[in-house]
Amino acid sequence: MKLRDIAHARSGDKGNISNISVIALDETDYPFLAEHLTAQSVATHFQGIVTGTVTRYELPTLGALNFVLTGALGGGVTRSLALDAHGKALSSALLDLELPNRNRQNNQHGGERP
Amino acid sequence: MHRIRIGSGAGYSGDRIEPAIDLAERGGLDYLVFECLAERTIALAQQARQRDPAGGYDPLLTVRMTAVLGACRRNGVRLITNMGAANPLGAAEATRAVARSLGLDGLRIAAVTGDDVLAAARELDVALEDGGTLRGLGDRVISANAYIGAGPIVEALAAHADVVITGRAADPALFLAPMVHEFGWRMDDWDALGRGTMAGHLLECAGQVTGGYFADPGVKDVPELARLGFPIGEILADGTLLLTKLPETGGCVTPATVKEQLLYEIHDPARYYQPDVVADFSAARVEGDGPDRVRVHGGRGAARTGLLKLSIGYIDSCIGEGQISYAGPGAVERGRLALEIVRDRLALTGVRAEELRFDLIGLDALHGDRRSRGHTPYEVRLRVAGRTATLEEAARIGNEVETLYTNGPAGGGGAWKSAREIVAVASALLPESAVRTTVTLLEA
Known part of the structure; x- marks a missing residue:
């Protein structure tokens, strides 16, 4: 299962820092997201692209996570040589991340979802 | 109200x-x-x-x-x-x-x-968020x-x-x-x-x-x-x-x-x-x-x-860039060959760039090549970009892409080039007083 199957995302930029919000399409999936989409898994996914740290902020009232990635924009939006200097497309790259199969996961937790 | x-x-x-x-x-x-x-x-x-x-x-x-x-x-x-x-x-x-x-x-x-x-920022010589102070940017500061x-x-x-x-x-x-x-x-x-x-x-x-x-x-x-x-x-x-x-x-x-x-x-x-x-x-x-x-x-x-x-706006550097497209069978191979040719020519002709970047749009330009492995695109667009000290030097990068028309692999089309001065932005803090x-x- 891809992250895109259960969440949507948007990237923003400030200097050499990118933030990517990840929002559950269905708020009841938020605990699953929070469990499996960690700062570590995001850092691994962006290996070779993000040179700095990944910090995760939790927004349970929105069913959302916010990831802050330092050293993500080729030295900064205004001086980067990259085609996508703003890192606008990073949100789409993140939605490509593979998550464990949720059905199997839910069965393990009692199969409360179809 | x-x-x-x-x-x-x-x-x-x-x-x-x-x-x-x-x-x-x-x-x-x-x-x-x-x-x-x-x-x-x-x-x-x-x-x-x-x-x-x-x-x-x-x-x-x-x-x-x-x-x-x-x-x-x-x-x-x-x-x-x-x-x-x-x-x-x-x-x-x-x-x-x-x-x-x-x-x-x-x-x-x-x-x-x-x-x-x-004026106030100069007088206080404010510290920049990414290190150094305003004075360090010298006469490159615009605003x-x-x-x-x-x-x-x-x-x-x-x-x-x-x-x-x-x-x-x-x-x-x-x-x-x-x-x-x-x-x-x-x-x-x-x-x-x-x-x-x-x-x-x-x-x-x-x-x-x-x-x-x-x-x-x-x-x-x-x-x-x-x-x-x-x-x-x-x-x-x-x-x-x-x-x-x-x-x-x-x-x-x-x-x-x-x-x-x-x-x-x-x-x-x-x-x-x-x-x-x-x-x-x-x-x-x-x-x-x-x-x-x-x-x-x-x-x-x-x-x-x-x-x-x-x-804080300042003149950072210049960026030169060139692009050209390849299509059909062997497009990726011709694009890769073209990138190598440009890389060699920039070295042979002594273009002074602090930083260079070689991309194939359609394959690896946005997020590297890891995610597109196993896919063969019908077309790719070569992109070379480099940072230089002067506009003249920046222009040489796009020129070496354009010359691929008559000096590179078969079937390159739609060449484009640019050279521009880069105004970059640095952040700092100033007391509201x-x-x-x-x-x-x-x-x-």
């Missing part, structure tokens, strides 16, 4: 004008706000003002004012914008000229100045502007300005100011200022909250994007926001569009630093309230830091 309606007429300098005209004419608005200053825009505007002392404000100011001022006057809508960029007074004079040409006698236009703090808060805009509204034009103000402050003015919020009512900032943050990118930058066919469909309408924020006296848009416009306002925008360009959602408040979105609630209508509440705030963010704002009123 128990509720006000604020429309957002632009989310960036080059934004569409039709939705703003629609809002001015039939939005039932109290205020129409145009947010037009990106991080680097003001440094570029300062360069424009150095070339023409009467210029340095938003190039679309006259077009926008001509398009909406008549409807704003008819409908009692007051206009707030940062289109003053590097020259708010010049922008106010240009706006007065538009008002006179439209016969809008007596229209009051306020210019807010004082955000240009280059230093402080993100000012709602205060001077409120002052202009209290002086009965119909149009308020600022330079570098914090984007949400353009929206917070009318709330403070109408509801009489105290400037130390942190929760109210936090909620108002949250509303301003949601409105400032215009179409990005009404379904723009959202569509993903099959997963997130947005109706009639070509006619995307811009948002209206109805704000209650307690800071609760009802976000909506006009009927018969494209786009959509849903909890999902609102959540994406709420976290746009946010780092720690509990600490969104603004000149007037440290806003806290961490307990925000976003709820559907009917078709294309979303209620947002739960914002909070904490005392402001007393420090203002500075945006070092910034003095002034409101100047003109009358048409």
Whole structure:
């Protein structure tokens, strides 16, 4: 299962820092997201692209996570040589991340979802 | 007043004008706000003002004012914008000229100045966020502007300005100011200022909250994007926001569009630093309230830091770039061969670049080649970009891509090149006591 199957995302930029919000399409999936989409898994996914740290902020009232990635924009939006200097497309790259199969996961937790 | 309606007429300098005209004419608005200053825009505007002392404000100011001022006057809508960029007074004079040409006698236009703090920043030799100090940038510095808060805009509204034009103000402050003015919020009512900032943050990118930058066919469909309408924020006296848009416009306002925008360009959602408040979105609630209508509440705030963010524009370097496309069987191999040829020729001819980048668009340009492994694209576009000290040197990079036409692999087409000087932006902090704002009123 891809992250895109259960969440949507948007990237923003400030200097050499990118933030990517990840929002559950269905708020009841938020605990699953929070469990499996960690700062570590995001850092691994962006290996070779993000040179700095990944910090995760939790927004349970929105069913959302916010990831802050330092050293993500080729030295900064205004001086980067990259085609996508703003890192606008990073949100789409993140939605490509593979998550464990949720059905199997839910069965393990009692199969409360179809 | 128990509720006000604020429309957002632009989310960036080059934004569409039709939705703003629609809002001015039939939005039932109290205020129409145009947010037009990106991080680097003001440094570029300062360069424009150095070339023409009467210029340095938003190039679309006259077009926008001509398009909406008549409807704003008819409908009692007051206009707030940062289109003053590097020259708010010049922008106010240009706006007065538009008002006179439209016969809008007596229209009051306020210019807010004082955000240009280059002298103070030099005197204090402010520390740059990424290391070093302002002095270290030497004569490459173009501008230093402080993100000012709602205060001077409120002052202009209290002086009965119909149009308020600022330079570098914090984007949400353009929206917070009318709330403070109408509801009489105290400037130390942190929760109210936090909620108002949250509303301003949601409105400032215009179409990005009404379904723009959202569509993903099959997963997130947005109706009639070509006619995307811009948002209206109805704000209650307690800071609760009802976000909506006009009927018969494209786009959509849903909890999902609102959540994406709420976290746009946010780092720690509990600490969104603004000149007037440290806003806290961490307990925000976003709820559907009917078709294309979303209620947002739960914002909070904490005392402001007393420090203002500075945006320092400086001439960083030059960037040279070239592109050419390959298609059909063997396109990737020919593209790779072409990249190697350019790499070798830049070395052979001694092009002095501090940094070079070699991409095949369609394969690895955005996120490296890991994600496209196993796919063979029908076409690829070679892209070489490099950072140099001079424009002449930068131009040599694009030239070595262009020469692939007659000196490279078979079938290269659509070559393109550019060489440009880069104005970059550095950030710093300045005590608010070092910034003095002034409101100047003109009358048409």
